[in-house]
Amino acid sequence: MDKQMNQKPPMKNGGPAKRFRFNIYWIYGLLLLVFLYLQFSGGGFGGSRTYDATWYEVSKMIKQGDVSKILVVNDAFAEFYIKTESVYQKPEYEKLRNPDGRSNNSFYVYKFLTLDDFQKKLETAQWEAKVADTVGKNPVLKQQIMEAPVVEPEPVVRKNFWDNGGFSMLLWILFSVLMMVMIFRMFNRGPMGGGAGSVFSFGKSKAQLYDKDTRVNVTFKDVAGLDEAKEEVMEIVDFLKNPKRYTSLGGKIPKGALLVGPPGTGKTLLAKAVAGEAQVPFFSMSGSDFVEMFVGVGASRVRDLFRNAKEKAPCIIFIDEIDAIGRARGKNAFTGANDERENTLNQLLTEMDGFGSNSGVIILAATNRAEILDKALLRAGRFDRQISVDLPEMEERKAIFNVHLKPLKLAQDVDVVFLAKQTPGFSGADIANVCNEAALIAARRNKKEVEMKDFLDAIDRIVGGLERRSKIISPQEKKVIAYHEAGHAAVSWMLRYANPLVKVTIVPRGKSLGAAWYLPEERQITTVEQMHDEMVATLGGRASEEVVFGRISTGALNDLEKVTKQAYAMVAYFGMNKEVGTLSYYDSTGEQEYTFGKPYSEKTSELIDKEVRKMVDAAYDEAKEILRINREKLDQLAHLLMDKEVMFREDVEAVFGPRPFAEDVTVTNAMSSEVSSVVNEASESPVSQERPAKGEN
Ligand code: NHX
Ligand code: ZN
Numbered sequence: 001m002d003k004q005m006n007q008k009p010p011m012k013n014g015g016p017a018k019r020f021r022f023n024i025y026w027i028y029g030l031l032l033l034v035f036l037y038l039q040f041s042g043g044g045f046g047g048s049r050t051y052d053a054t055w056y057e058v059s060k061m062i063k064q065g066d067v068s069k070i071l072v073v074n075d076a077f078a079e080f081y082i083k084t085e086s087v088y089q090k091p092e093y094e095k096l097r098n099p100d101g102r103s104n105n106s107f108y109v110y111k112f113l114t115l116d117d118f119q120k121k122l123e124t125a126q127w128e129a130k131v132a133d134t135v136g137k138n139p140v141l142k143q144q145i146m147e148a149p150v151v152e153p154e155p156v157v158r159k160n161f162w163d164n165g166g167f168s169m170l171l172w173i174l175f176s177v178l179m180m181v182m183i184f185r186m187f188n189r190g191p192m193g194g195g196a197g198s199v200f201s202f203g204k205s206k207a208q209l210y211d212k213d214t215r216v217n218v219t220f221k222d223v224a225g226l227d228e229a230k231e232e233v234m235e236i237v238d239f240l241k242n243p244k245r246y247t248s249l250g251g252k253i254p255k256g257a258l259l260v261g262p263p264g265t266g267k268t269l270l271a272k273a274v275a276g277e278a279q280v281p282f283f284s285m286s287g288s289d290f291v292e293m294f295v296g297v298g299a300s301r302v303r304d305l306f307r308n309a310k311e312k313a314p315c316i317i318f319i320d321e322i323d324a325i326g327r328a329r330g331k332n333a334f335t336g337a338n339d340e341r342e343n344t345l346n347q348l349l350t351e352m353d354g355f356g357s358n359s360g361v362i363i364l365a366a367t368n369r370a371e372i373l374d375k376a377l378l379r380a381g382r383f384d385r386q387i388s389v390d391l392p393e394m395e396e397r398k399a400i401f402n403v404h405l406k407p408l409k410l411a412q413d414v415d416v417v418f419l420a421k422q423t424p425g426f427s428g429a430d431i432a433n434v435c436n437e438a439a440l441i442a443a444r445r446n447k448k449e450v451e452m453k454d455f456l457d458a459i460d461r462i463v464g465g466l467e468r469r470s471k472i473i474s475p476q477e478k479k480v481i482a483y484h485e486a487g488h489a490a491v492s493w494m495l496r497y498a499n500p501l502v503k504v505t506i507v508p509r510g511k512s513l514g515a516a517w518y519l520p521e522e523r524q525i526t527t528v529e530q531m532h533d534e535m536v537a538t539l540g541g542r543a544s545e546e547v548v549f550g551r552i553s554t555g556a557l558n559d560l561e562k563v564t565k566q567a568y569a570m571v572a573y574f575g576m577n578k579e580v581g582t583l584s585y586y587d588s589t590g591e592q593e594y595t596f597g598k599p600y601s602e603k604t605s606e607l608i609d610k611e612v613r614k615m616v617d618a619a620y621d622e623a624k625e626i627l628r629i630n631r632e633k634l635d636q637l638a639h640l641l642m643d644k645e646v647m648f649r650e651d652v653e654a655v656f657g658p659r660p661f662a663e664d665v666t667v668t669n670a671m672s673s674e675v676s677s678v679v680n681e682a683s684e685s686p687v688s689q690e691r692p693a694k695g696e697n
Helices: 024-040 055-063 084-089 091-096 115-134 139-147 162-187 227-241 243-247 267-278 297-312 337-354 394-405 416-422 428-444 452-464 475-494 528-549 554-572 602-629 631-644 649-656 662-667 672-684
Strands: 050-052 067-073 077-082 107-111 153-156 208-210 256-260 282-286 315-320 361-367 385-388 501-505 515-518 646-648
Touching (some): 024 162, 055 077, 055 107, 055 115, 067 115, 077 084, 115 139, 227 256, 227 267, 267 282, 267 315, 282 297, 297 315, 297 337, 394 416, 394 428, 416 452, 428 452, 452 515, 475 602, 475 631, 501 649, 528 602, 554 602, 602 631, 646 649
Parallel strands (some): 067 153, 256 361, 282 315
Antiparallel strands (some): 077 107, 208 282, 501 515, 501 646
C-alpha cells in the first residue's frame, strides 16, 4: 500500500556481474565431504554398528550356525557377521537389527591375542558344532554334515583411518574449517549473497543501484505534499535532463543538495522521485554503510561508489542518514573510532571536489539534523543547497492520507479532512502507519470495511501507545486519576488560549494512567499568553489533586516536567521574563555545548531559577483558583469520568457550557494578518502574572 515509505528495491545489484561467490554453504559442503569420507573409510560412523564379544559368545554363535562371514582384519581382530535371517528371528541378535527390517550390516568384534590361538579356537568350535549337529542323526546325514563347508575366516588388510593419524587429521580439518568460517564471517558483514557482501568486494561500496533494468518507478505524482521541496528538486531533474541549457551559458551544475527534515517526512521518497523523473541511474546507500570497524574501508567504499557513479553518469547518488559520516570533525576526539569516520568524510569531500562539476553526478543526501554536519560539507560547491522537508500541514496531510487510503476498503463515514485535522505533527510515515493500523484494527474487529472509528483508535494508539485495560487500579487510585484528568479538562476549558480539548480518558495507555487530549493549534509562533495558559492547564491535574484531596501524588511527574521546561525556555530562551530581560541564552549553533558551562553568570543563574519558580507558582495558583471556583463542575466531570472512563469535548461542554472564548481561538488559525496582530498584542502586554490568588492552601 505504501508508496511513500516502503519502496523495496526491485532487485539488488551490488557488484559487477555474478562471479564465483563464496558463502557459508561451501563450508557446509566441505564438512559433508569430510563426513562422507569418514563413512566410507571405515571410521565407524553411519549405519553399521560394532559390538565387542567374548569368545564364549562368539563360539555360541558358531555352534548355532548363525555366523555368515568371518573377517580377520590386519591379523589383529576378527569380525563376525551374522546371517540376516538369524538376526531377525532370534531375540539375542535384536541389537543388530536395522529399522528397515531387512538389512544387517552390524557385526561382532572379537579381539584375539595371537592369530594361532584364534585359529585353533575357531576350528575347535566349528568341529564341536558339527559334532553336536550330528547327534542322533542317521549316518548319511552325519556324513553330509561333517563334510559341509564351514565358514572360513577371510583375512583382510584394512588401512584404518583412525590408526593412521586420522584423528589428528580430522582435528586439523575441523580447525581450518573453523578458521575459515571465522575469517569469512568477519569479511562478510552485511547481507549474504549480494556481490557487495562477498569477500572479494570487501571495501566496495554497498550502494544499491537502480538503473535501466531496475528503474525507479516513483515519480513526483507519488509524492503527496512537499510542494516547495518538490519545486526545488525539480530543478535538479532539469539539470540532469538538459545540462546543455545551463552549461552553454557558462553556469555550473550544482553537485549536491541536502534534504533536511524530521524522520518520516519523505526525504528518501523525494530522492527516489528525482531519479524516477530524471530517468537516470540512482545509487542509494545509507551513511552508516560506510562505517566499518576496519581502517580505510569507509574511504575505499566512497572511492568505489564514485567510480561506479562516474561510469554511469549522468546519475544520482543518494546518501541517506549522512550524519553517520558527516558529523563535524574533531568532536569527542578521545575515541579512536572517530578517526575512521573522519577519513571517510575526508574522502567524501575529496570526491565531491574531485570530479568536474559537469560530469553529471548529482549527490543528494538526507539528514534530520543539518546543524551537526561538518561545515566543510555544507560549503559552496558541495551540498550548497539545503532543501527542507518539513512535517506536513493540514492540506498536505490530507493529500498524504489520500495516497495511503487508496488501497484500503473504506466505509462511507471516513472523512479525510477530519483525519487530517486530528493528526497535527504527524509525519508521512506516521500517517502511513495510521492507515495500516486502522486496517489491522478493523480486521481484528471482523469488519468488511475500515470505519472512521478504526482510524481514530489507530491515531490514539500511535499517539498514546497501547491501551492497557488489564492494569489493576484500585477505586481509590481511580478516583485520584479521574480528578487529575478532570482538573486538566476543567482548567483548560476556562482558559482563553489553552488548546481545545478533544477527549479525556482514564484508561491506562502506554506509560500513562490517564490523559487529556488536546488538539494543538498549528501555528508557527506562540505568544506569552498561549504559553502561560498551556502551563496552567498542564498544572490543572496536580492542582485538582490538591484542591480536592488536600494530598498530592507522584502522578504529575510528566506534567511538572513539561511545565518546568516550558517556564525555563520562556525565561532563558525567549526573553519573556521582565527580571531576566530580553535576552536569549539559546545556542542554535550547538557548538559550545560541552566546552563551556552555562553562558551566564552564577547570579543570572539564580535569577533564572527564581523567576522560573515564580512563574510556575503563579500558574499553579491560577489553576487551583479556577478549580475552587468551579468545584461542583469539577466533581461532575470526575464522576462522569469514573463512570464512563472516556469523556469527550461535548461532555465537558454539557457541564461547563460553551467555552468562554472559543471563537477567538479558531480565528487565529486561518489568516496570517490575524496572527501578527496577536503577536503585537502580546509584546505590548506585560508578562501576565498579575493574576490573583496567592492564597491559602
Ligand atoms: C507510574 N505513571 O509510572 C505510573 C504508571 C496522574 C493519572 N508509577 O499527567 O500517568 O503515574 O494527565 C517513577 C515514579 C511516570 C516513575 C513515579 C513515571 C510517575 C499522566 C507519572 C496520569 N495525565 N503519570 C498525566 C501519569 C504515572 C510517572 C514515574 C512516576 C496520572 C499521569 C505517570
Ligand atoms: Zn496530568
